[in-house]
Amino acid sequence: MAQYVNLRNLKFLLYEVFGIESLTKYEHFKDHNRESFDMILDTAKQIADNLLYPTFREMDVQEPQLENGVVNVHPTIKKYLKAMGDAGMIGATYDYEAGGGQVPASVYSLASFILSAANNGASMFTGLSSGAARLIISFGNQELKDKYVPKMLSGEWQGTMALTEPQAGSSLSDITSSAKPLEDGSYLIKGQKVFISAGEHNQAENIIHLLLARIEGAPAGVKGISLFVVPKFREENGQFVNNDVAAGSIYHKMGQKSTPAMHLMIGDNSNCKGYLVGEANQGLKYMFQMMNEARLGVGLVGASIATNAYYASLQYAQERPQGRRLDEKDQKTTPQTKIINHPDVRRMLLFQKAVAEGSLSLLLECARYADLIEVTEGEERENYSLLLDILTPIAKTFPAEYGIKSVSEAMQVFGGYGYCEDFPIEQLYRDIRIASIYEGTTAIQSQDLLGRKLTMKNGAAAMALMQEVSKTLQEASTHEELKKYVELLQKELGRMQQVMQRLLGFAMKQEFELFLADANLFMEMASLIVISWQWLKQATVAKVQILTKNPQGEELAFYESKIHAMKFFFAYELPKTKWLATRLMDDEVLTLAQEQKEIIV
Amino acid sequence: MAQYVNLRNLKFLLYEVFGIESLTKYEHFKDHNRESFDMILDTAKQIADNLLYPTFREMDVQEPQLENGVVNVHPTIKKYLKAMGDAGMIGATYDYEAGGGQVPASVYSLASFILSAANNGASMFTGLSSGAARLIISFGNQELKDKYVPKMLSGEWQGTMALTEPQAGSSLSDITSSAKPLEDGSYLIKGQKVFISAGEHNQAENIIHLLLARIEGAPAGVKGISLFVVPKFREENGQFVNNDVAAGSIYHKMGQKSTPAMHLMIGDNSNCKGYLVGEANQGLKYMFQMMNEARLGVGLVGASIATNAYYASLQYAQERPQGRRLDEKDQKTTPQTKIINHPDVRRMLLFQKAVAEGSLSLLLECARYADLIEVTEGEERENYSLLLDILTPIAKTFPAEYGIKSVSEAMQVFGGYGYCEDFPIEQLYRDIRIASIYEGTTAIQSQDLLGRKLTMKNGAAAMALMQEVSKTLQEASTHEELKKYVELLQKELGRMQQVMQRLLGFAMKQEFELFLADANLFMEMASLIVISWQWLKQATVAKVQILTKNPQGEELAFYESKIHAMKFFFAYELPKTKWLATRLMDDEVLTLAQEQKEIIV
Helix, strand or coil: CCCCCCHHHHHHHHHHHCCHHHHHHCHHHCCCCHHHHHHHHHHHHHHHHHHHHHHHHHHHHCCCEEECCEEECCCHHHHHHHHHHHCCCCCCCCCHHHCCCCCCHHHHHHHHHHHHHHCHHHHHHHHHHHHHHHHHHHHCCHHHHHHHHHHHHHCCEEEEEECCCCCCCCCHHHCCCEEEECCCCCEEEEEEEEEEECCCCCCCCEEEEEEEEEECCCCCHHHHCEEEEEECEEEECCEEEECCEEEEEEECECCCCCCCEEEEEECCCCCCEEEECCCCCCHHHHHHHHHHHHHHHHHHHHHHHHHHHHHHHHHHHHHCECCCCCCCCCCCCCCCCEHHHCHHHHHHHHHHHHHHHHHHHHHHHHHHHHHHHHHCCHHHHHHHHHHHHHHHHHHHHHHHHHHHHHHHHHHHHHHHHHHECCCCHHHHHHHHHHHHCCCCCHHHHHHHHHHHHCCHHHHHHHHHHHHHHHHHHHHHCCCHHHHHHHHHHHHHHHHHHHHHHHHHHHHHCCCHHHHHCCHHHHHHHHHHHHHHHHHHHHHHHHHHHHHHHCCCHHHHHHHHHHHHHHHHHHHHHCCHHHHHHHHHCCCCCCCCCCCCCCCCC | CCCCCCHHHHHHHHHHHCCHHHHHHCHHHCCCCHHHHHHHHHHHHHHHHHHHHHHHHHHHHCCCEEECCEEECCCHHHHHHHHHHHCCCCCCCCCHHHCCCCCCHHHHHHHHHHHHHHCHHHHHHHHHHHHHHHHHHHHCCHHHHHHHHHHHHCCCEEEEEECCCCCCCCCHHHCCCEEEECCCCCEEEEEEEEEEECCCCCCCCEEEEEEEEEECCCCCHHHHCEEEEEECEEEECCEEEECCEEEEEEECECCCCCCCEEEEEECCCCCCEEEECCCCCCHHHHHHHHHHHHHHHHHHHHHHHHHHHHHHHHHHHHHCECCCCCCCCCCCCCCCCEHHHCHHHHHHHHHHHHHHHHHHHHHHHHHHHHHHHHHCCHHHHHHHHHHHHHHHHHHHHHHHHHHHHHHHHHHHHHHHHHHECCCCHHHHHHHHHHHHCCCCCHHHHHHHHHHHHCCHHHHHHHHHHHHHHHHHHHHHCCCHHHHHHHHHHHHHHHHHHHHHHHHHHHHHCCCHHHHHCCHHHHHHHHHHHHHHHHHHHHHHHHHHHHHHHCCCHHHHHHHHHHHHHHHHHHHHHCCHHHHHHHHHCCCCCCCCCCCCCCCCC
C-alpha cells in the first residue's frame, strides 16, 4: 500500500508542537493519556487501511446511481459506518452522557485526517453523521436525543446537513422551505433542498436530515429560520413509515463521487413531518455550530487530499529516472537521474509539503482552541473563542485553495501519467476542487474574515491573534538560524496593518462594496501570514529538538525537513503578500458594477 | 446554442489590432482579401456549430475504448475530418503546389481557435494531420509527398506525432526506437511510443505516424535521431497491408477524452517498415518545426477552452440571482440581485476575459510573425524569426497555466453547479489541465525561454522583443488615459532587466542549476509582462477607435471593455512580478539536490 499519511508528522504536531497531552490535566479529559490518543490514531489508520484506501478508486468508478428512488452507494460504506460506530469513533468527542468518549477535538481531527487522506469521499459519511448528531445533542430535547443520537453514533443511521435550496444557494436568508405546526407538536415540512451530501443512500437504515425551514408567519430574512430533524423514515406507533422525503435527482459530480449529492423533494405528498430542534427562529444560529465544525472539516479534507497527492508524487519522483542534472557535463552517456534531483521538481515537492503540513498545523491549532474552549472559563475561554472565530475561515480556505494548487503540482510531477487513471492523482485533482465551493465558497469565507471576524468586538480577535503570533516570534528569535524569518514575518505584520487600516476606512464610511470588493485577496494575504506563523512555530520546535535530543538518521532528516520547508514557504510563498498588498492599497476601482453601463462583454 | 467564441473579438484582433489585411500586399498572399479571410472564419464557425459543439459532451461520456486492437472513436470524427478536408481547411496554410491554399497562419490560427473552443479534443484530429503533413511537405522527397500528403489533407488519413517513449518522456535524447536499413530503401522499425494522440482510431482509413527513431550505429544523444513516416497500413504491390503497428493500450485520461492517447507497440513481429524523411540524424531538427507549431497549437487550445468557459460563466452570472449588493440598505425584502453585480464575481469574470483575450492576442501576434517570416527576407525576416522564437514558449505556457486558473474561476462563478455535469465547465476544467503537460511541460518551456531563447545570439531575441514593446509604449503614451499604464510597464521592464542580469551571471559562471532552478518563476514574470504588452496594444487600438469612429451602443461597450480589461490586468495580475522578482533576486538556495542528505520527507 502506498503511503498516504505520515504518522511521524501527526505525532510531531500533536505532541511536540501543540503539546496536546497537557489537555489531560483538565477534568474533562482526565481519563485520557498519550496511549489512548495513539490508540485513536491507530484505530483510524487501521480502518483506513482495511476499508477506505483499498476502495478509493472503485468508489469513483462505480459512481452512485439513483434507481427507483434509491441511491446505491458502494457496499463498503456500510462496513465503514459500522466499524466507526463499533470503535466509538463517530461520537468520540461528545460527552460521556451523550454516548461519546470525551476525546479532544485535536486528536479526533487527526483521526479524521487519516480517514480522509485514505478516501476523502467515504470519510464524509461519518463526518456528516457526527456533525448532525452534535446539533441534536447541543440543542435538541431529551426525546430527540434518545430517539436519534444512539443510532447515528452506532453508524446504523446517517446524518446530513440540509441547508441549500435551488433559489438561494449561498444566500441562506432566502430559503423558503416551510414548516406548519401540527397538533402532535411536530411540523409539516415542504420544500426542496439541493446538493445534500449523503442525502439518500442504501447503506444506512435511516437518514436523519438536520434541515432549515421557516415556520409559517416567521419573520423574513435570517431571523425567521428554524432547525428541524427530518428523518427519511419516521416512527409511528412503533413502526417506521416513509416520511415523504424523496430523492428528486442525483448530481453527477466531477469528483468525490463516492458521496452522492442529492436534490431532495420534501413533503411533495404533504406527509413529511419534522421535529423542531431547540427554539423556533434560532435555526441559523444553531446551524452555525455545525457549519463552523464543517468548515474546519473541509479544511481537513483539503489538507488530507493534498497530503495523499504529496506522498504519491514524492514516491514517483524518487523512482522515475529522466534527463540529467543541469550541471552534468556529460549529457549523452551519463545514466538518467531520478527526477527528484531536478530543482523544478524539488520546488513542486517542497510546495506541496509546505501546503499540506502548514495547513494541517493550522487545523490542529484550531482544534486545540476548540478543546481549550471546552475546558477553560472566563477571559481565557473568550480569548480562545476569538482565536477560533478568526482562524476558522482561513483554516477552511487555505487548505482548499492552496490544496487545489498543490494537487495540481503533484500531477505536474507525474507528467502525462498523472493525467491518466493509472495513478490516483487525477482523482485527487477532481476530488479536491469542491473544497473551495462547499460549506461556504472562498468568497463567503473571505467576506466573513474581513467583514465580520476582523471588525467584531472592536478588533479583539485580530488582537488576540497578533499576541499568539508574537509568542511564536519571541521563541523563534532565540535561535540565530531563525532570526531572518522572524524579521520577515514582522515586516509582513506591518504590511498587513497598513492594508487593514485602509480597508477599515471604507467600512467606517459605510462603503461596503469598496470595503469588501477584494476580500478574496485579503484572505490570501492573511492566509500566507498565518501559515508562515505555523511554519515558524514548527521550525522552532524542530530546532529545539535538534539541539536538545541530538537526533540521528531519519529523525534528524525529519526535523531538518521542517526547517527547510519553513524556509521554502518564506522564500517562495510569503512574498506574494507584496503583490496582494499592491492591489489592496491601490485606489483604482475596477470591479464595482456601474448602473449605467456594462463593460464586461 | 450557447456562445463559445465572439467573432467580433476575433475580427478586432485580426483587422484592427494586427492589420492582417496588409499581408495581401505580398505575392504569397496576393489572392486573398478580407472577404476570403472572413469566409475561412465563417467556414470554421459553421463546421464547429454543426459538428463539434453539439458533440462536445457526448465525446467525453462515450470515451474511446480499445477493442480487438481497434479504437472506436465518436463517429462524428469521420464527418469532421471529411468536412475539413472538403473545405480545404487541413492544409489551408500550405503552398498551392503542396495542395494548400496559402492562407496566412494568422487567419488559420483563428479558425483553429474557433474549432477548439467548440470541442477542443475533436479539433486535435485535424491539427495533428495538418502538422504531420507539413513535415512531409517540408522535408520529405517527392514520393513521400505524393503518397501521403493528399490523403492526409483530404481527411481520409490521420497524421500523428510519435516522439515520446516510456523510458524517455520529456528527455528526447534518450529515445531508443530503432531503424534498420532494408534493401528496398526503407527501414525496419522497432520500439514503443507512448501518449500518441489519435495514434489509433477507426474513423480514418489509415494513420500516418511521423516517428523518431535511431538508425543502427547512429551517434548517442539528440544527434542520432532520424525522422520516419510509419503508416498503420503500408502499400505493397498496390495493396495496403498491415504494417505491424499495434495498439498496446489506451490511456484513460481525466479529460480530452475524445482524442485517444495510445501506447503503440511498433514492429513487435519484425514487420514494420518506415520511410526516412529527409536526411538521417536530422530528425529532431525537423521535428522541432512541428513541435513549435504544436506548441502554439497548445496555446490556442488553452486560450480556446478558457474562452468557452468565460462565456459560459458570463452568461450564468448575468442570469443567476443570488444575494443582494453589499451596499443595499434593505437586505431583507429587496429582490435578489444577479451575481454579476457582486464585485468578487466581476473580478473572476474580468480575470477570465483578461486571460482569454490576452492569450489569443499573443498567439495571433506569433502567427503574424510566422506569416511575415514566410514573405520577408534578410534582416527583416531574421527579426521576425527571433521574435517568434522567444515568444513561442510564452505563447504555449501562459494560455495553459493561466487558462487552467481561468477555467477554475469559471467553475467558481457557477458554484456547486459548476462542479456537476449539468454545465460544460467541469469538462472544460478537466480538458484544459493537459495543456501545461503535453508538447513540453511548463518546466521544459521555461528552461527553453531562460536557458536558450534569452541567451541565443547574444540576446538578440530579447532585444528584438524590447523594441516591439517600445513601439507599443510609444503609441500608447500619446493618450492621456493610458500614460499611467505605460509607466507601469516601463517600470516592469526595468525590474525584468535586473532579474535577467542576475540570472545570466550564473550562466556565465557555468552554474546551470542555479541559473535555471527558478526558470518557472522567470517564465511567469516574463509572461505577465508580455501579456500586459498585448493588453496595452489592444487598449491603444480601442482608444483610437473610440476617438476616431465615435462608436455607439454595443460597439462602444466592446471598445470600453478592452480598455477596462487592460486596466484590470495591470492592477490585479501584473503586480505579481513584485513577488516573483523578490524570489528571483533572493540568494537563498532551497531547491538544489544535495548529494549528502535528503531533506524532503
